[in-house]
Amino acid sequence: MHEFGLTQTIVAIAAEHAGAARVRRISLAIGQLSAVLPDSIQFCFDVCSRGTVVEGAELQLVEIPGLARCRQCGHEFFLAEPFGVCECGSTHLEIIQGEELKITELELEDLCV
């Protein structure tokens, strides 16, 4: 369950940026080839955020599909798993998308108003 540790990281990063403000929304990009289960992040989020400025925030998860480029012929195609076979028969693939694991955006309460 590495998702629990990652969710703790998400809450810590958001709280650090928020300071005294409350966090309304956290947007995450999670690649479908990143070995992280979005459902587990969602599950851990309530527990990890309890008692912090992140509590009650909306968690928006954007799953990024896996995309590979064949090292042999340059063809690009979608991957559901971190391996596959190109139409040219090659298994030498470079994963160019789908391994993302990041916070893209935070929406914070505006304290200046």
Add this chain to the structure above:
Amino acid sequence: MCVTCGCSDGAETTLTHLDGAEHHHHLPDGRVITHTHAPHAPAHHPSPASPSSQPSVTVHLEQDLLAKNNLIAAQNRGWLKGRQILALNLVSSPGSGKTTLLTRTLRDLRPEMQLSVIEGDQATANDAHRIQETGSPVVQINTGTGCHLEAAMVERGLDALNPPLNSVVLIENVGNLVCPALFDLGEFAKVVILSVTEGEDKPIKYPHMFRASQVMILTKIDLLPYVQFDVEHCLAYARQVNPNLQIFQVSATTGTGLEDWYDWLRQAQQSIGKGMELIAKS
């Protein structure tokens, strides 16, 4: 229309649950968006995510969740490189024979190279005691409930171990084929260990680990006559996931195949000594 992701009612929504509070949208470019709306709002597509009228600010971050671990791993890598130390991250499921392979390797190579060990387990110092019996320096890291080693733990382990210049540090990760694939420790290479008493399809069941590794060691091959394990299938699966994988077949009990693994270790250590990048033999 949903303000958060721009979808319209009924369009490409594949799953709705939690009383409509959490739902998924599949976008034409393949992205899947999951989000919740405020629980007291109408079931689907209320106005913006923030129910209160108070204004909000949006901060663009693009912050990698593993950045902190990756930074410490890079520091470890520099620390090791400066001392010309070869560090390997040994990963496998529990019971693959990692510690047996390790103690045999330590005993056989002790006359020609200095080796030390960082042992990662959730609990007990049993493995560290087994390593200690070989006469090699060892530190034990117990992760408690943690399912993998992280770079910061290895940093502390290296501090405590203080390995000599031009030596080899073998890091035995927690037995787990999932999580350790994500966490760089600063090692030169990941070595994934698979035994013939496991399923031959493990490389495609746990592709992240086999893809992240540069070396695979198939252990317990002395048991092949007694188990149903198709070596050729297993190797084909492994190469499908990672065509560049360097594969060794060994028995740490009888010693079969160990010399090839030792040769790879010697070459890797020499390449570190020369400050060269070793590319696993294609």
